[in-house]
Amino acid sequence: MIGVILLNMGGPDSLDSVKPFLRNLFSDRDIIKLGPSFLQKPIASLIIRKRLESVRKAYSLIGGKSPLLDITKAQAKALEESLNSSQFAVHGSRLFKVYVGMRYWHPFIEDAVDHAIRDGISRILALSLYPHYSIATTGSSLKKFEDAIKKYHVDYSSVTSWFNHPLYINALVENIQKGLKAFDKKPVVLFSAHSLPQKFIDNGDPYVNEIQGTINTILKKIDIQWYLSYQSKTGPVKWLEPTTEHMLHELSEKGVKNLLVVPISFVSDHIETLYEIDILYKGMAKELGMNLKRIESLNTSSKFIEALADIVIKGVKDIGWI
Numbered sequence: 001m002i003g004v005i006l007l008n009m010g011g012p013d014s015l016d017s018v019k020p021f022l023r024n025l026f027s028d029r030d031i032i033k034l035g036p037s038f039l040q041k042p043i044a045s046l047i048i049r050k051r052l053e054s055v056r057k058a059y060s061l062i063g064g065k066s067p068l069l070d071i072t073k074a075q076a077k078a079l080e081e082s083l084n085s086s087q088f089a090v091h092g093s094r095l096f097k098v099y100v101g102m103r104y105w106h107p108f109i110e111d112a113v114d115h116a117i118r119d120g121i122s123r124i125l126a127l128s129l130y131p132h133y134s135i136a137t138t139g140s141s142l143k144k145f146e147d148a149i150k151k152y153h154v155d156y157s158s159v160t161s162w163f164n165h166p167l168y169i170n171a172l173v174e175n176i177q178k179g180l181k182a183f184d185k186k187p188v189v190l191f192s193a194h195s196l197p198q199k200f201i202d203n204g205d206p207y208v209n210e211i212q213g214t215i216n217t218i219l220k221k222i223d224i225q226w227y228l229s230y231q232s233k234t235g236p237v238k239w240l241e242p243t244t245e246h247m248l249h250e251l252s253e254k255g256v257k258n259l260l261v262v263p264i265s266f267v268s269d270h271i272e273t274l275y276e277i278d279i280l281y282k283g284m285a286k287e288l289g290m291n292l293k294r295i296e297s298l299n300t301s302s303k304f305i306e307a308l309a310d311i312v313i314k315g316v317k318d319i320g321w322i
């Protein structure tokens with residue numbers, strides 16, 4: 001049997017777990033280096049103390065927890081069904097088992113690895129659920145995965161960026177087309193990607209190029225007027241620009257009335273779609289005289305699950321497991 005571990009960030013499963021979740025995140029020097037390593041913990045504590053109430057409030061406004069785990073579990077279940085009904089299922093036997101491994105909250109990546117090993121799985125493929133590679137996201141998760149799996153004598157491999165996979169593009173295009181139809185007049189499209197400190201890009205991170213790659217491929221399939229901006233910066237260093245907040249002001253100054261926001265670097269709903277876009281940016285747009293709508297996140301859309309299945313099948317074929 002082949003184990004597939006879906007790698008994602010994870011999110012708090014209650015308001016009480018917001019603080020320990022943030023502690024795990026701000027302890028990871030791959031996502032954020034807070035001075036020399038001996039200062040990481042004390043600076044993290046200061047940042048958390050400052051952020052905690054506003055972050056808890058945001059989670060309380062979207063149901064008191066992050067929906068990321070429930071959605072990732074549903075993606076895992078649908079993917080497992082799809083993989084086991086593919087042409088590679090031998091005489092009805094199930095060739096694939098899919099697990100969820102989160103970087104900063106339960107179930108952790110190392111728990112998913114242990115679980116697969118307990119299930120007797122000897123070949124494990126890690127699939128990052130971030131379509132665009134960044135050392136801060138996929139890189140950090142993969143490091144955890146490799147640390148955990150090296151304890152065991154099993155074959156393993158990983159798929160870490162699939163920003164241009166044709167079925168992933170099809171899934172996005174389907175949701176963009178649905179989004180366009182929700183307006184009476186053709187809207188302007190704003191791709192909003194999660195931000196990243198500029199320093200990562202200066203050091204060679206491919207994140208921005210891969211985002212641009214996804215957008216360029218989408219543009220071959222639909223005719224739209226579009227912009228790209230970056231959301232959710234945290235902290236005082238220079239992050240990617242323009243910010244989504246700034247772009248909303250600029251578009252309103254240009255006279256834009258109808259705006260379709262396409263969250264481009266996420267494949268699920270979570271705080272950045274349900275709170276930042278749906279509550280914060282929608283309210284801001286309204287004040288600026290714009291009608292803002294967001295495309296549905298990919299979540300468990302059948303086209304997206306088809307894409308993930310194809311990415312896994314190609315991945316395991318490449319290394320000769322099937």
Ligand SMILES: C=CC1=C(C)c2cc3[nH]c(cc4nc(cc5[nH]c(cc1n2)c(C)c5CCC(=O)O)C(CCC(=O)O)=C4C)c(C)c3C=C
Pocket residue numbers: 009010011012022025031032051055066067068130134136137194195196197234265266269270271272
């Ligand atoms: C492509 C996706 C993401 C990138 C790139 C990314 C970079 C990044 N994030 C932080 C700090 C925080 N991220 C937080 C939550 C969070 N971030 C992403 C995705 C990306 N982050 C997700 C999916 C989530 C979870 C959302 C949920 O619903 O739980 C948080 C916690 C929330 C908050 O305090 O705002 C922090 C902090 C950094 C520093 C960074 C790049 C270096």
Ligand SMILES: [Fe+2]
Pocket residue numbers: 194
């Ligand atoms: Fe983040």
Ligand SMILES: [Fe+2]
Pocket residue numbers: 194232272
């Ligand atoms: Fe974020």
